[in-house]
Amino acid sequence: MRSTKNVALSVVLFCVSVGAWEALVRGLEVPAFILPPPSQVALALWRGFSSGLYLQHLSHTLLETLLGFIAGSALGLVLGTAVALSRPVEFFLYPYIVMFQSLPKVALAPLIVVWFGLGLTSKVINAALIAFFPLLVNTMVGLRSADEERVSLMRSLAASERQIFWMLRLPNSLPFVMAGLDVAMIFALIGAIVAEFVGAQKGLGMLIQSMNFNMDVSGQFSILLILSVVGLLLNRGVMMIRKRVLFWDPSEKERIEQERVSA
Amino acid sequence: MATEAISVQQLSKLYTTRDGGVAALERISFAVDEGEFVAVVGPSGCGKSTLLKILAGLLSPSGGSASLRGTAIQGPRRDIGVVFQAPVLFPWRTVLDNVLLPIDVQGLGRERFMPAAKDLLALVGLREFERRYPWELSGGMQQRVAITRALIHDPAMLLMDEPFGALDAMTREHMNLELQRIWMEKKKTVFFITHSIPEAVFLADRVLVMTPRPGRVVDDLRIKLPRPRPLDVMTTPEFGEYTRHIRGLFNVKGGLDA
Numbered sequence: 390m391r392s393t394k395n396v397a398l399s400v401v402l403f404c405v406s407v408g409a410w411e412a413l414v415r416g417l418e419v420p421a422f423i424l425p426p427p428s429q430v431a432l433a434l435w436r437g438f439s440s441g442l443y444l445q446h447l448s449h450t451l452l453e454t455l456l457g458f459i460a461g462s463a464l465g466l467v468l469g470t471a472v473a474l475s476r477p478v479e480f481f482l483y484p485y486i487v488m489f490q491s492l493p494k495v496a497l498a499p500l501i502v503v504w505f506g507l508g509l510t511s512k513v514i515n516a517a518l519i520a521f522f523p524l525l526v527n528t529m530v531g532l533r534s535a536d537e538e539r540v541s542l543m544r545s546l547a548a549s550e551r552q553i554f555w556m557l558r559l560p561n562s563l564p565f566v567m568a569g570l571d572v573a574m575i576f577a578l579i580g581a582i583v584a585e586f587v588g589a590q591k592g593l594g595m596l597i598q599s600m601n602f603n604m605d606v607s608g609q610f611s612i613l614l615i616l617s618v619v620g621l622l623l624n625r626g627v628m629m630i631r632k633r634v635l636f637w638d639p640s641e642k643e644r645i646e647q648e649r650v651s652a
Numbered sequence: 653m654a655t656e657a658i659s660v661q662q663l664s665k666l667y668t669t670r671d672g673g674v675a676a677l678e679r680i681s682f683a684v685d686e687g688e689f690v691a692v693v694g695p696s697g698c699g700k701s702t703l704l705k706i707l708a709g710l711l712s713p714s715g716g717s718a719s720l721r722g723t724a725i726q727g728p729r730r731d732i733g734v735v736f737q738a739p740v741l742f743p744w745r746t747v748l749d750n751v752l753l754p755i756d757v758q759g760l761g762r763e764r765f766m767p768a769a770k771d772l773l774a775l776v777g778l779r780e781f782e783r784r785y786p787w788e789l790s791g792g793m794q795q796r797v798a799i800t801r802a803l804i805h806d807p808a809m810l811l812m813d814e815p816f817g818a819l820d821a822m823t824r825e826h827m828n829l830e831l832q833r834i835w836m837e838k839k840k841t842v843f844f845i846t847h848s849i850p851e852a853v854f855l856a857d858r859v860l861v862m863t864p865r866p867g868r869v870v871d872d873l874r875i876k877l878p879r880p881r882p883l884d885v886m887t888t889p890e891f892g893e894y895t896r897h898i899r900g901l902f903n904v905k906g907g908l909d910a
Binding site for chain 2: 560
């Protein structure tokens with residue numbers, strides 16, 4: 390797909406739609422507090438970055454997201470492993486984990502902010518809580534999905550359960566774990582933003598809310614734009630790690646080959 | 653008297669199902685000498701895979717006894733090599749690392765076995781593929797890696813469960829020749845399970861014929877064809893006589909309706 394022609398086409402498509410948006414908003418005289426024209430969004434973006442305001446909040450939100458991602462993923466990995474390896478742990482703990490998961494965690498954010506304050510901690514905890522479940526489930530499924538024949542092979546070599554875990558189950562679970570990390574990364578960002586909405590002193594979520602109070606819609610648009618780019622970049626980051634780790638995975642291999650062909 | 657590599661006495665295996673038990677093996681007895689190539693042939697469901705799993709220590713029998721080289725089987729052991737129907741390679745390991753898996757599991761020290769691994773890979777014609785990953789190899793090549801892996805820790809015997817069953821006919825013939833060559837060079841006891849009568853006759857010193865429901869050994873046939881056997885041996889009258897005899901056993905016992 391990535392031919393020069395298609396790249397040019399996609400640039401043209403982008404310019405035309407942005408141009409149409411600008412023309413429509415100006416032509417129909419839509420008030421800026423309903424839908425700002427792209428030129429104003431761009432202006433807000435430029436002002437925000439040149440004053441250093443956006444960068445300061447962006448770095449704060451990024452920090453919350455990454456810390457939450459790391460904490461949530463680690464927790465999910467450990468708990469997922471425990472549930473997968475131990476029947477008692479699964480029996481006693483898993484129902485509560487599922488109950489907790491079926492709870493909309495956005496609803497927990499106010500409580501977490503009350504408990505942990507307006508600072509960094511409450512955001513990290515909220516991000517971690519949302520990010521943790523995909524890791525938990527994927528780790529569990531991944532560790533249990535080891536092919537029966539491979540397990541038989543290991544057993545026929547008189548391998549211990551510990552060896553079967555390290556040499557077979559763990560590497561075998563990696564495609565699942567990486568897919569979990571993919572989702573967890575975006576979830577962590579959502580968790581951080583939601584907690585910032587509830588109450589924060591810093592961060593893009595808090596900024597969106599204060600702009601909303603001031604009817605600064607173009608400012609809000611500019612931050613939505615930043616958030617979507619941040620989400621994309623975080624996702625790309627996880628994908629890069631995934632490609633490194635899963636060089637042997639057939640599905641990964643196909644994707645790499647496709648990219649090689651289209652490049 | 654030669655030591656018995658495998659000794660099976662009155663061995664039974666019962667699987668319990670919802671409507672009672674199914675006898676996968678019913679009181680079978682046989683012995684395999686050290687260095688002998690024995691093939692077990694039978695239709696699916698005759699319990700031949702169950703038998704191999706018991707010998708590999710992966711299943712426990714319901715009755716009777718089985719011992720390898722004079723000691724009773726109490727679980728998986730390290731003096732055997734097992735080859736399954738699928739190559740069962742680990743995709744995250746290179747060919748060489750897959751071959752060295754038993755060494756890693758048994759903590760025997762990679763350095764010591766590296767030369768052996770390379771020699772064995774050369775023996776099966778995969779020397780230049782040692783750095784490749786399984787998905788870069790064809791099915792026949794993957795199965796050769798599996799055989800190499802079964803041989804790396806220098807086990808006294810090989811247990812093979814329909815190792816070429818998933819390969820196409822031509823690759824299969826080629827693998828039969830390879831296996832004969834490896835066996836003649838390594839002089840290991842081989843216990844080989846197959847559902848192909850010609851394959852059993854071509855490879856084995858002795859063919860055990862099994863029929864299903866309940867799983868029984870109905871014949872123990874010594875194959876007196878000279879070695880090394882070329883593929884052409886399959887067109888000789890003697891070869892035809894052996895295969896006809898075995899096929900006849902299945903027809904009489906109704907084993908082929910499985």
